[in-house]
Amino acid sequence: MNYAFLSNGITSALETEGSIEWFPVPRFDSQSIFTRILDAEKGGYFSIKPIDFEKIQEEYIGYSLVLKTTFKKGNLTSTIIDFLPLSLPAIIRLYDTEIPLDVNIIPVFNYGLINSGTEIVKDGIIFRNPLSKEGVELLIYGNYEIISPYKILIKPGKGYLYLLYSKDLRYGLFSQKGFVYSRPYEAFSKLITFNEKELNKARKLNKIDKFKNIYYRSLSVILGLLYRPSGGIIASPTTSLPEIIGMERNWDYRYVWIRDASYATEALVKAELITEARRSLDFLISVIDPSSKSFDHPFYTIDGTPPPAEENLDWLSGFKNSKPVRVGNAAYLQIQMDVEGAFMHTLYEYYKETQDDDYVDRNYWAIEAIATWVKSSWRDPSTDIWEERGVTRHYVHTKVMSWVALDRAAKLAEALGYRKDSDDWKEVAKEIKNDILINGVRNGSFVRYYGGDEIDSALLTLPIYGFIDASDKIFLNTLERIENELKISDGLYLRYKKDFLGNVVHPFSLVTPWMARVYIRLGEIEKAIKLIERLDKCSNSLKLLGEHIDKDTCEARGNFPHSFPHAGIILSIIELEERVNAENSTTNK
Incomplete structure (x- = not known):
C-alpha cells in the first residue's frame, strides 16, 4: 500500500503516483468525493501525470506531509507538489513541467454514489452535487487546455491546480468572495513553515540517529x-481498508478512540510536544461523564459528539474487492473497560513531564469521576482492546487497565495533596492486582481472560504499565509463550490466534514496538533495536505504517496510516534513547 498521506488537520487525502484516490470533505469523517481506493471504477479520483514517462519518485518535503512527485522521461522532468492548505478542505497541486501533463478529475459525491453536474467557467471547472448546494471548484493557472469537464491537458511550464470544496457554492472559489481564499504559492510557504516550526519543538535524538527518519515521520x-x-486525534484517516484482502474485516477508523488517542497523546508528551498533547487531553476530558461510565462510548466523532451507527455502502466494491465497505462503527455499542486506564496513564505521564499542578487540579473532577467508576465496576465483564463483537469476558489486559486507572489516580491525588482519595484508590488497586494474580494466571503464565488458557499480545503491556516487573518469572513465561505462539516471522506477531470472525492472518503492527519496549526493560537492547529496524523496513517508501502488516509481503494492511504503530515507534525509540543514555552515564562513572 504505497500511498502518501496528506493532511492539514482538517481533512486528509491518500495519493499514489500522482493520483489522489481518497479525499473526504469537509473533514476527516465526512463523505468522500475521491473514493477510488475503495472502488476503482465508481470511486472518482484526481490524477496528474505525464502522458508518457519512464521513472517516478515520490518523497515528502522534509518531515512535512507535503508530497513531491517527480516524473522523468529521458532528460525531461516534471515535478508536482501536492498539499492540503491550512484550514481549508482543499487540495493545491503546484506543477513545474517539461513534459505535457494529463489531468483526469472525477469528483463523485457521497462515496461514489452521486455523479456531479459540471460547468466549465473562466479559469476552471465547477462540479455540483445535484441534490444539494455543495460542490467543488477547480481553479487552473498556467498553460492548459480543457478537453472536457473531466480532462485537462497541461502544457510545459509552471502553474497550479486549486481544488476547493464548499458546502454552499454561493461562497465558493468562483463566487464574489473567492478572492479571500489561499493564494497557492503563499499557502505552500506558510504550510512548510508551520510544519517545520511544529516539529522543531520535538525532543531530539542524540544516541540513536539511525531511527531519526521513522521517528519524525x-x-x-x-x-x-x-x-x-477540537484537538481530537483520530485512529486513522481511512475506512474499510481490509485486514485480509477479500475478507470482511473492514472497519471505519476515522474517529477519536479513547484508547488510540491516549496512546498517541502519550507519544506527544514523551516527544515534548506538550501544547499538542494538552489539546488532545482537553478533548478527552471534555467527553468524560462524571455521573456514569466515564467514557460513555469507546470512541467519539472528531467534534466530541456520540458516534454514528454503522452502515454498509453496498454500491462500492471495496479495496481489491474486499466487502463490505463500512462507514460508522458498531463498536460504539460496546462497553470497553480498559479505556479509562489508557487515558489516566497518559494524564499521569503528562503530569510527570510537566509538573503542571494547575492543569491537573482544575481537571481533578475527571480523575475523581474515573476512579469512582472503576472502583465500582472493575469486577464486571467487558469487551477488550481487540473489540470482539458480541463477546464479553474478564480479560486480563482490561483488568490491568482498571488497576492502571486507580494506580495513576492515586499517584495524582497524592501529588496534589488529596491523601484520603489516594489511600482509598490504592487499596482498590491492590485488590484488583491480587484478583488478577489469582484468576489471570494459569500454569505459570498470564492468560488472555479468566478461565482460559490462550494468550494475546496485549499481555506485553503489563510491565510497560508497571503492573509487574519484566523479569518476573510469570511474565517471562508469558513472554516466551507470545514469542512461540504468536510470532509470524522475526519481529512480527499476531495480536491473538482467532476471534469471532475466525483465524487471524496478519501481524498486528503495534505488537512489535510493545515487544521492543519489553526488551528495553529487560536490558536486551540489541533485540529491541532489531525489532524497531524490522518495523522500519516494513513501512512503505514514505515511512508510513498501517494497522497490520502482510505476513508475506510486509505491505500495510488495514486502515492506513494508523496511529497505533506510529505512537509505538515514538515511545520505543524514546525509551531506547533513555536506556542508552542511562547506560552511558553509568559507564562514564
Whole structure:
C-alpha cells in the first residue's frame, strides 16, 4: 500500500503516483468525493501525470506531509507538489513541467454514489452535487487546455491546480468572495513553515540517529491525525481498508478512540510536544461523564459528539474487492473497560513531564469521576482492546487497565495533596492486582481472560504499565509463550490466534514496538533495536505504517496510516534513547 498521506488537520487525502484516490470533505469523517481506493471504477479520483514517462519518485518535503512527485522521461522532468492548505478542505497541486501533463478529475459525491453536474467557467471547472448546494471548484493557472469537464491537458511550464470544496457554492472559489481564499504559492510557504516550526519543538535524538527518519515521520503522522478545531486525534484517516484482502474485516477508523488517542497523546508528551498533547487531553476530558461510565462510548466523532451507527455502502466494491465497505462503527455499542486506564496513564505521564499542578487540579473532577467508576465496576465483564463483537469476558489486559486507572489516580491525588482519595484508590488497586494474580494466571503464565488458557499480545503491556516487573518469572513465561505462539516471522506477531470472525492472518503492527519496549526493560537492547529496524523496513517508501502488516509481503494492511504503530515507534525509540543514555552515564562513572 504505497500511498502518501496528506493532511492539514482538517481533512486528509491518500495519493499514489500522482493520483489522489481518497479525499473526504469537509473533514476527516465526512463523505468522500475521491473514493477510488475503495472502488476503482465508481470511486472518482484526481490524477496528474505525464502522458508518457519512464521513472517516478515520490518523497515528502522534509518531515512535512507535503508530497513531491517527480516524473522523468529521458532528460525531461516534471515535478508536482501536492498539499492540503491550512484550514481549508482543499487540495493545491503546484506543477513545474517539461513534459505535457494529463489531468483526469472525477469528483463523485457521497462515496461514489452521486455523479456531479459540471460547468466549465473562466479559469476552471465547477462540479455540483445535484441534490444539494455543495460542490467543488477547480481553479487552473498556467498553460492548459480543457478537453472536457473531466480532462485537462497541461502544457510545459509552471502553474497550479486549486481544488476547493464548499458546502454552499454561493461562497465558493468562483463566487464574489473567492478572492479571500489561499493564494497557492503563499499557502505552500506558510504550510512548510508551520510544519517545520511544529516539529522543531520535538525532543531530539542524540544516541540513536539511525531511527531519526521513522521517528519524525511518525510524529508528523500523529500531528496529521489531530483534528485541529477540537484537538481530537483520530485512529486513522481511512475506512474499510481490509485486514485480509477479500475478507470482511473492514472497519471505519476515522474517529477519536479513547484508547488510540491516549496512546498517541502519550507519544506527544514523551516527544515534548506538550501544547499538542494538552489539546488532545482537553478533548478527552471534555467527553468524560462524571455521573456514569466515564467514557460513555469507546470512541467519539472528531467534534466530541456520540458516534454514528454503522452502515454498509453496498454500491462500492471495496479495496481489491474486499466487502463490505463500512462507514460508522458498531463498536460504539460496546462497553470497553480498559479505556479509562489508557487515558489516566497518559494524564499521569503528562503530569510527570510537566509538573503542571494547575492543569491537573482544575481537571481533578475527571480523575475523581474515573476512579469512582472503576472502583465500582472493575469486577464486571467487558469487551477488550481487540473489540470482539458480541463477546464479553474478564480479560486480563482490561483488568490491568482498571488497576492502571486507580494506580495513576492515586499517584495524582497524592501529588496534589488529596491523601484520603489516594489511600482509598490504592487499596482498590491492590485488590484488583491480587484478583488478577489469582484468576489471570494459569500454569505459570498470564492468560488472555479468566478461565482460559490462550494468550494475546496485549499481555506485553503489563510491565510497560508497571503492573509487574519484566523479569518476573510469570511474565517471562508469558513472554516466551507470545514469542512461540504468536510470532509470524522475526519481529512480527499476531495480536491473538482467532476471534469471532475466525483465524487471524496478519501481524498486528503495534505488537512489535510493545515487544521492543519489553526488551528495553529487560536490558536486551540489541533485540529491541532489531525489532524497531524490522518495523522500519516494513513501512512503505514514505515511512508510513498501517494497522497490520502482510505476513508475506510486509505491505500495510488495514486502515492506513494508523496511529497505533506510529505512537509505538515514538515511545520505543524514546525509551531506547533513555536506556542508552542511562547506560552511558553509568559507564562514564
